[in-house]
Amino acid sequence: MATLASAPVDDAIVAPATYADPAAYDALFTRLRAEDPVHWTEPDGYRPFWSVTKFADIQEVERNAAQYLNAPRMLLRPIAVEEQVRKLTGGSALMLRDIVHMDGRDHMAHRKLTQAWFMPARLKALEDDLRALAREFVGRMAAAGPSCEFVDDVAVWYPLRVIMRILGVPVEDEAKMLVLTRDIFGPDDPDIRKGPKPDLASTIKGFTDYFGALTEARRRDPSDDIATLLSAAEVDGEPIGTLELMSYYIIIATAGHDTTSSTIAGGLLALIQNPAEMKKLRADPAILSSGVDEMARWVSPVKHFFRTAASDCELRGRKIREGDSLMMCYPSANRDEEVYADPFRFDLSRPPNKHLGFGYGPHLCLGQHLAKMEIRIFFEELLERIDDIELDGDPAWIASNFVSGLKRLPIRYKTR
Ligand code: HEM
Structure with a gap:
């Protein structure tokens, strides 16, 4: 098979502007x-890797978790940042040890600690709480009408409030958490980050100081939240390690909101740009139960994760060597012409809508049911109170190659 060999392609694959x-x-x-x-990719300033762009190949990589490991390279970082991490950790490529960094039995043992919490049966108990929150945010939209900046006014805050409540972080600390979570994995886009990014070590200290105190508080006075569960967590009969505990808080805090807020904002833009789909949804809000998956496919807010080959192998005829890393390009897989007859059409009732927006295999998104429930409830409440939504200016997207979505969505609307 012919290969694409050109520096502009490789640089474009990693460029936040893309x-x-x-x-x-x-x-x-x-x-x-x-x-x-x-595609073998050698961008300027990054260690080379394979860009895996098709649905079936990403599935193959994720399914063979013993062959394609999560550790040690999980995401795209410039060589300069990787060196900074090595300096800080005394040689390790890892600052954190959360479940994304783990493989095999270790991964399953740690994932199991919270998995039941994020399953539909447990989440059902949160439905009323989430609806009250969604109603509150839609109420703010109604009060601000006839226009608002949907991302900054609504989409950023609702999923943040949900995940912080589940973790056990009080409302007054949410703004601080937003800053910390964006400092660690957030984009460098100057519209999102007003000043320079603080160094990684001080961001991690900010988290560990905060979650260390929260752990102590829950050990003294247990509650019904993830902090209580984690503060008593054991693996193989031993208390979970401090690094693993802090990393667990950080992954749930960070993974739980930008992804969901991007999907809500991107889902709303898709509805505005596809009035027939908006009409279909207003006529039958029940299609949201499958429609949320179309929003996740359409937006694909997680742009990649990495895997590393454990030994020499082959993928779609390409020779992969032990130690090579592979970037799984989820949004590309979600537009794969071999899987979708019309991949560039937004279709809320697309059957059966298998997609890779939440990943696949043993690392499949832990929070997917929570995210889908949040999105469904939000749009149910929006449809109840807000009508005739239109663009009130140009939308704009965050420049980031990891997790990104809209950064501006100015809208005009009527309130019922
Ligand atoms: C629409 C919203 C979301 C999207 C699109 C999304 C997407 C993803 C993706 C692509 C992965 C990687 C899966 C893989 O490697 O195969 C992942 C993992 C993960 N997600 Fe989500 N996510 C979302 C919301 C959430 C929420 C609300 C939480 C809250 C708990 C969460 C927690 C996690 C965790 C802990 C992992 C790591 C799982 C593991 O390694 O075992 N995510 N997510």
Whole structure:
């Protein structure tokens, strides 16, 4: 098979600007899927890797978790940042040890600690609470009408409030958590980050000071939240290690909101731009139960995760060597022409809508049921009170190659 060999392609794959321009992303990755779907990528300033762009190949990688490991390279970081981490940790590539960094039995043992909490049966008990929160945020929209900046006024705050409540972080600390979570994995986009990013060590200290105190508080006075569960957590009969405990808090705090808020904002934009879908939804809000998956496919807010080959192997005819890393390009897989007849059409009733927006295999998103429930409830409440939603200016996207979505969505609407 012919391969694409050109520096501009490789630099574009990692460039944050590509992810702020959906048409540029689609053009680049449509070409990769067609011409070089497992593409050796050597961008300036980054260690090389394979870009895996097709649905079936990402599934194969994720399914074979013993062959394609999560550790040690989980995400795309410039060489300069990787060196900074090594300096800080005295040689290790890892600052944290959360479940994304783990493999095999260790991963399952740690994942199991909280998994039941995030299953539909347990989440059902949160339905009323989430609805009250969604109603509160839609109420704010109604009060601010006839227009608002949907991302900053609503989409950022609702999922943050939900995940912080589940973790056990009080409302008054949420703004601080937003800053910390964006400092650790957030984008460098100057519209999101007003000043320079603080060094990684001080961000992690900010988290560990906070969650250390929360752990102590829950050990003294247990409650019904994840902090209580984690503060008593054991693996193989031993208390979970401090690094693993702090990393667990951090992954849930960070993974739980930007992803969901991007999907809500991107889902709303898709509805505005596809009035027939908005009409269909207003006529039958029950299609949201499958429609939330179309929103997750459409937006694909997680742009990649990495895996590392445990030994020499082959993927779509390409020779992968032990130690090579592979970038799984989820949004590209979610537009794969071999899986979807019309991948660039937003269709809330798309059956059966298998997609990779939440990943696949043993690391499949722990919070997917929570995220889908939050999104469904939010749109149910929105449809009840807000009508005739239109754009009130140009939307704009965050420049980030990891987790990103809209950063501006100015809208106009009527309130019932
Ligand atoms: C629409 C919203 C969300 C999207 C699109 C999303 C997407 C993803 C993706 C792509 C992965 C990687 C899966 C893989 O490696 O195969 C992941 C993992 C994860 N997500 Fe989500 N996520 C969302 C919401 C949430 C929420 C609300 C939580 C809250 C707990 C969460 C917690 C996690 C955790 C802990 C992992 C790591 C799982 C593991 O390694 O075993 N996510 N998510």
